Amino acid sequence: MQIRFYAYDFDYKIKDGQTYIYLYGKLENNHKICVIQQYNPYFYAKVEDVDKEELEKRLPKLEVEAKEPAKVIKWQEIDKELLGKKQKFWKIEVNYPKAVPLVSKELESWGLECYEKDILYVHRYLRDKAITPMTLLEADGELTNDKHMRVAVFQADEIKQFSKDNFNKPKILAIDIETYAKNKIIDPKKNPILMVALYGLDEQGKEYRKVITWKRFSNKLNYLEFVSDEVEMLKKLREIILDYQPDIITGYFSDGFDLPYIKTRANKHKIKLDFGNDYSDLDSGSGNSLREGRSRIKGILHVDIFKFIRNVFGKDLRTDSYSLDSVSEELLNQKKDDVKISELANTWDNHPEKLDQYCKYNLQDAYLTLKLCTKLLPDMNEFAKITGLPLFDLIRMGFSRLVENYILKRALEYQVIAPNKPKKFEIEQRNEDTYQGGFVYEPTPGMYKDIVILDFKSLYPTIITSHNIGPESLNCSCCKETSSVPDHNEYWFCTKEKKFIPQVLEQLILRRTDVKRLIEEERSKGNDTKILEARSYAIKTLANSFYGYLGFFGARWYCLECARSTTAYARNYIKSTIKKAKNKKFEVVYGDTDSLFLLLGEKHLTEVKEFMNEINFDLPGHMELEYEGHYPQGIFVAIKGKEKGAKKKYALIDENDKLKITGFETVRRNWSKIAKELQKEVLQLVLEDKTEEAIEYLRETVKDLKSGKIDPEKLIIKTQITKDLSSYSSIGPHVAVALRMLEQNIPVSAGTVVEYIIAKGSGLVRERAKLPSEIKDNNYDSDYYLNHQILPAVAEIFAVLGYSEEELVGESKQTGLGNFL
DNA sequence: CGAGCCCGGGG
């Protein structure tokens, strides 16, 4: 029989000594299914200059000792291209995935070169079969009566792509927990989960809302359900998930927090969380370290939407912070509930009647997470289509790995074999390789009006394709002397034949052009272009990452010369464009790699456009200079203590009074609240031409600071203890405070976030670092806060306005403040 | 100045 289904989660199992791929998904009628198919893992061995007869004899007898002996099943000779050279390889199939590293290692000890021995089995299968996750597939085979699965199992003889139709109506369940965290100590072994919020969206668009908690209080929340204790709450959670049967479970930082936390609590209470479609447990790695795990439920796609935003999507957001609050504000125009989460533990213990605000807050977080997931699903789907990777994996990857997987997919069509990943010593060598990056035009510190930004559209990708830059075309014998790279006469790239890397990149660029044309078409017909826009975005992002990939030490297709040449060409283009702009009497205030900032001055915008046209006329290939935008005002600051303008550090205000801040680093928790608030406010005021108010604001802040009026809460600096206290060789302020906490019988362990305030006195910072509770009569060190928090946050901004650091600081070291203040 | 350590997201 034949079925069609969308596959969204992948796994493999060994059955009767054979390897099967497991594709979990959904039929078009919304029934869940698991489709399995036998497929052998394999790798390649190079057989040039190898005694093949001898090898023929040895391979069948080979058996590497392991729990399950690793064996070779069959082999086949095949012509492949390795870094531009056609060579003979044997494709060697083995009995199970983990046999690949075992057998290949053995063969390497015989002196053979082995390739593609670390390609994940699932990825290999998907690429070989040209099966795209999240799209409609067709399978021929039979249903089996597998009783070990929660869903129907279909054994396929053949699976193929049916269409590229998206799986766009998945059933999604967002999950968010609130935990008991007194003094900000997050410890899943000790502290219980207090409430769990679930926000679902089914295939018909119907929503589901639920908050479960285990302390009763009177309320009017219709989604709230009480249970007797944490154990019952976890059991209820299990029940709901099994009953709801979502395709996707999503959370915000749920890889690093919610799911491992739930897992740890469940383990403690000996509760099974067998959500998996094969009855397997929620897998949160070892479960102990919350930091960088990944949580998996077999057959349900776990999307930690934070990961996708941090790794991929966030790079194009204005916000510097990837907190749920800032990301939601920017993408959804909605915020988290404004609730003091630090008071939850206290409210739980002493004022349960006030818990309803936390339940609302909890549900709102789940709601925002769900919204982010549905909003970004088209984008994630498009990345899945281009790279062919399972969604689970791709959202957890950085750009380099995404690029590499895209290249690996294309490599199959070109009969190209992947070079091996570098080994440790090779990585070390590569890490020592350096090359010059983009050209940054040093700004003159100052405030500027009417800034126009122009930038080269996809500069690096268009340089790579226009100049055929790649490891296979580097210094070819056929093109010596014909053209060489600017600043690097020792490099040239083939001009006769497009090679693999620039070719697959060019395919991306051409595809994007197609997609963009399609967007215009659909738009003119009044159709929705969301998916096409997501596709265009994914292609652009991937294309832009090729250059970085070529210079990335972990890359299979690493090519230092290529990376060097790409930036060398880029510097050449931007410099000559700046020069031409100056010739046209434009004032250039800044430029970075692919952009130039012009002052409009007395000129009209049409003159800018004319200038762009002239530039574009001379550019090769797909290269193009574009208009990015107009900003009424911007500020460029100087390098600390110098006259020179700092590169990559400026703030602009757009026509809607929205700040675009680059390079100002104050979102971290080891900056005090007072410094963070001050910096943002000062930037905003200054760029709105309210310098007087900005100075006034600073003056007030400093005055309050000096007179001890600042709420010590705003002076708290937070630093985490990350290991056993005795193993610190360098005693920083946070370690010193932690040691004193121990003396006071306050528990401190790895994971504790130490809060401290710097108090008056002398000596090292750590000798004056006090617990907030040790601060009496606001005896904080206002000089420290002035010199290490307040001034560093705003000095460079005021310096631009003519108030140099010396003026600002003045005699502050003795008297606290200069005359100016 | 280099080495060592911590930042992010989450309560």
Place this chain on the structure above:
DNA sequence: GTGTACGGGCTCG
């Protein structure tokens, strides 16, 4: 799971 991020800033020594 055919595994284990990354790049940058601050303080101490």
